[in-house]
Amino acid sequence: MIDERYSRQVLFAPVGPEGQRRIRASQVTLLGCGALGSTLANTLVRAGVGRLTIIDSDRLELSNLQRQTLFDEAQAAAGAFKAEAARERLAQINREVEVTARTERAGRDNLARLVGRPDLVLDATDNFATRYLLNDLCVRDGLAWIYGGCAAAYGVCMPVLPHETPCLRCLFPEPPPPEHAPTANTVGILAPIAHAVASLQAAEALKLLSGNRRAVRPVLYTLDLWDSNLGTVRLAGPEPDCPCCGAGRYDFLEGRR
Ligand SMILES: [Zn+2]
Numbered sequence: 395m396i397d398e399r400y401s402r403q404v405l406f407a408p409v410g411p412e413g414q415r416r417i418r419a420s421q422v423t424l425l426g427c428g429a430l431g432s433t434l435a436n437t438l439v440r441a442g443v444g445r446l447t448i449i450d451s452d453r454l455e456l457s458n459l460q461r462q463t464l465f466d467e468a469q470a471a472a473g474a475f476k477a478e479a480a481r482e483r484l485a486q487i488n489r490e491v492e493v494t495a496r497t498e499r500a501g502r503d504n505l506a507r508l509v510g511r512p513d514l515v516l517d518a519t520d521n522f523a524t525r526y527l528l529n530d531l532c533v534r535d536g537l538a539w540i541y542g543g544c545a546a547a548y549g550v551c552m553p554v555l556p557h558e559t560p561c562l563r564c565l566f567p568e569p570p571p572p573e574h575a576p577t578a579n580t581v582g583i584l585a586p587i588a589h590a591v592a593s594l595q596a597a598e599a600l601k602l603l604s605g606n607r608r609a610v611r612p613v614l615y616t617l618d619l620w621d622s623n624l625g626t627v628r629l630a631g632p633e634p635d636c637p638c639c640g641a642g643r644y645d646f647l648e649g650r651r
Pocket of ligand 1: 560561562632640
């Protein structure tokens with residue numbers, strides 16, 4: 395029996411009742427609950443995922459409200475943990491979804507335990523150190539994940555299906571130096587780019603979770619909203635000489651980097 399709540403999503407033929415049942419049975423881990431994360435959490439909880447784990451150790455600040463749509467002034471004034479403030483709000487949106495908030499800081503030693511064994515991991519972090527750890531973990535454990543990043547008015551999104559599509563190190567074998575990896579804290583950010591990137595990630599997530607894995611293509615989406623530029627770079631398969639998914643070396647996760 396499909397809830398009236400999801401009727402328009404179910405009416406979309408590639409989802410249908412079977413896709414909705416799969417979405418409902420799915421478990422998702424969200425790493426980060428800032429601009430990308432709050433939009434992703436909002437969208438996936440409304441879509442009816444079964445379980446959502448939100449990992450974020452930050453507390454809310456007033457400067458978050460410009461783009462982090464789940465939160466309000468009272469939560470910012472109280473300095474609430476983002477993960478917990480999100481869980482409270484999400485319970486008002488869809489109480490059928492089991493949301494778990496984890497407020498530990500994710501690092502090499504605890505990432506595997508925090509992420510668990512979900513059907514999908516969503517990258518809503520704001521730094522490459524954590525992303526390269528996440529790429530290692532997901533390739534090692536065969537977990538699908540979706541890379542998302544944004545700053546200023548530009549952003550990127552790329553789904554990673556380990557050993558099926560290129561991983562992060564296939565594209566960028568080394569993380570960029572910090573001076574070439576601007577963040578919202580260094581160059582600012584416009585809310586629409588965060589929402590656009592998170593929406594692309596959410597669309598890829600719904601393909602996977604509804605059982606439409608073949609609709610997930612090996613692509614890198616690039617967006618620059620200020621230059622009115624939207625691009626899709628079609629990627630070949632995984633790089634045979636990738637240190638991670640090719641050679642099976644998890645340099646970041648194992649502390650060699
Ligand atoms: Zn790779």
